[in-house]
Amino acid sequence: MGNTLIEKIIMKNTQKANVAPGEIVTVNVDRVMIHDIFIPFVADKFKEMGFTKLWDSDKVVLIYDHLVPTSAVEDVRHFQIGDAFAKEHNLKNFHKADGICHQLMTECGYAKPGDIVFGTDSHTTTYGCVGCFSSGIGYTEMASILGTGQMWIRVPETIKVRIDGKLPENVTSKDVILRLIGDLGADGATYKVLEFSGSAIDEMSVASRMTMSNMAIEAGAKAGLFAPDEKTCEYSKVKMEDVAWLKADEDASYVREMTYKAEDFVLVCACPSQVDKIEAVSNLKDIKIDQVFIGSCTNGRLEDLKAAAEILKGKKVAPFVKLIVTPASRSIYLEAVKAGYITDLVEAGAMVTQPGCGLCCGRACGILTDGERVVATNNRNFLGRMGTSKVEIFLASPKTAAASAIAGKIVEA
């Protein structure tokens, strides 16, 4: 009997000849990521547990992004604790204002194909885009990894998602993952791995795949994995022959198989206030909006800014509507400046902010109030996520978001 992608990664890591779903194994962690919101708690627990030394400081990445820039006086305390922790443990992988953690983890090569990575954030699933098994954990568990370098996991079952064909014009990987979450339900993949394959997947850029692995958690998944290909190797700076082992066997066993024709996908939104409440954009009639947000670890990459800029170039954001653009990282912001996308966006009336989590995590950069409605490219539309519980959040692709900003209501790109 063959193995799925996740089983292959766990087998390689644990040097076991075979593993099966349900088995409890202890893995050696290749990298961990801690962000600013939780560093005080991680540092506390680490000490409380009686650890004094990191198991391997090169494998630890500390990133400030949720509180960058600060918006409240207490925010700085997290930096002070993080700075002290970094100094005490001689952390070299430390980013204070370079962008969103998940973007930096793959962009800077901290998470590579075949690695096992954990982070103190649920969207740590993102690195599955390069065939890395990555998942979110709490700060207590993070503290124990920092001390031991190990973590127990139950080998998850795998759901195979196969999409063949060519996506229609303007349909993006965001529309695909939203539809999948709608089909699965918000708990449809709980503790399972989504393994993506098919010719439509092969066509996607690494950035587009990132959007999908990022949102795998919204169906409850432990990971969303893509087998590496030439594009992955170029992005992650690894050799194809070194990652050739990283693919599912033909006879691997899946708990469920979902097969789609790419041509059947349409532009969709996740409607308030559940990520799995999916509706075709064409069915959303005359839904007026107050704000549009393009950014986040889900859709703040160069191709997203490019798509938005192409739609907004020479046009204006509708009167009384705000457009907030937050690039996912400093290097993306820089590239978008050089490519002229930022000029197009600002000329159209966008506010471009420093890369960070900002609005998506509900702490700053565009919070809304009672009765307001936002179209956003990020990953969650939970009640109260971007302000009060009377804010309506529609999740969509950057193209839908950009077109809606011009129209002042939700429309197809």
Add this chain to the structure above:
Amino acid sequence: MEQFTGKVWVLGDDIDTDIIIPTEYLALKTVDDMKQYAFSPLRPELAGLIQDGDIIVAGKNFGCGSSREQAPEIIKHLNIKCVIAKSFARIFFRNSINNGLLLIEHPTLYDVVKEGDTVSVALNDKITHNGVDYKINPLPDNLMEIINAGGLVKAMQKRNGLR
């Protein structure tokens, strides 16, 4: 075997971590500072009404969303005895075990229980409501080890010779 009885608060499906504790309050210094805001987007009054030993009963996918460990910690700090739900999201589940917050999965209890009811729990055995027993599955051994140690911090302290 541990047994306890408590008054029930009923919450729905997909109670996410942002409902349990909105991001806005995550930079407060301690979990005790945060706990007054528990469930505030959904039921702002709830945190003030919960009493020691109460039990939360909810639908499917309780704790979905963020990895914020404050979510189970806050529920623990509100002295909720346990959460019984149709299913739990996985990060929340691990975080709860690591903090010694008891979670019980049950497929049908949510459909019959009403807010204000009383339920009794016999750990790893059964839940009793209105005279009817509902069988519950025991937790796997490796999780019971963490729970028996008193949570992950204590388990690590033992490893490091602090206890």
Add this chain to the structure above:
Amino acid sequence: MGMTIGEKIIARAAGVESVKAGEIHTVNLDYMMSNDGTTHLTVDMFHNKLKKPRIADKDKLVFIVDHNIPAENPKTAAAHRKMREFAKEHGIKFYEGKGVCHQIMVEDFVEPGQLIMGADSHTCSYGALGAFGTGIGCTDFLYGMVTGKSWVMVPETIRFNLTGKLREGVYPRDLILTIIGDVGANGCNYKVMEFAGEGAHNLSINDRFVLCNLAVEAGAKTGIVEPDEKVVEYVESRGRKADNLFVSDSDAVFEKVYEYDLSKIEPVVARPDFVDDVIPLSEVGEVKIDQAFLGSCNNGRIDDLRVAANILKGKKVHKDVRFIIAPASNSVYLQAVEEGLMEIFLESGAMVMNANCSVCWGSCQGVIGEGEVLISTGTRNFKGRAGHKDSKVYLGSAATVTASAIAGKIVGA
């Protein structure tokens, strides 16, 4: 008897031949500007305190959201919403996220000889174009909004005769801080600070904004630079008229006359917590900083960004410093992109924000924590201005701020 610039503007607005200091006149207002600091309060009073609420002339009103944009919590979002709805209902000119209010006013509205009141103390900036701008509270604003008029007591004028040119590495920021340090924070209380002489005419329009903008920090009702051809060019190039270039008569009465030789001005800083606690930069000693801010209506224009970029080029922001840059308006932002300044900022590790009040307002972006030290090009260094009550703010020029951001402590460029 002759009149000063301020008296001539008031006489025009009052529709009389001449006015004298100490007289009280009813004046017609050319524009009224209100920002998100207080507009929601004005709107509440409009609805709750007036028997027959009406607006005298909507075309003279400008509402600008610049202080907490993008909003950092539901409360400020609600204030914005109230402002937006009111502007929409009454057809009032409305700007949101396009830049700091005073910068937008001078870019889009102010003409020489106008009398403009704004619900913000730094409305005095408009004197750079030979206009009389002054700050008012929201009750006065409400009265002006309903009647189109207000009253003023004609202030005395204090004249500053400027000669010579600033030396290389010395900026108008240093000049105005020096003046405030000399006269004191209430040294020009309820006076017009009139800047004239060949030294004043040597200054660019942007330089003149820096002078007039800080006039209120010496207690002045307004600051006005004697308008000249540079003003005509600035205003006409933006499609507006420069019909009323008022200069003081030779027999005008000044309460006091100061002489400043610009070539003798040195780089200075204002120490916490008072704008008039000004010392030479060379005497500041060893002051480590946690954050640096370049921006605001005082020092966020293209000239300031050029100065900063020149210093930053090829260098990195100090690892322990958060350097936040917020262009004063979208047109400044776009100019900075076009000139390649933005790339220099992003490559250096600085955080670039959307055009807004940012750190100078101290409640939305880059709020500093307990015990932290900020060096800023903002307008004020009052206790707690940028965040925690036990934090400290130093004021310096764009050059000093940028050099300090690189060094990690307060130094000159």
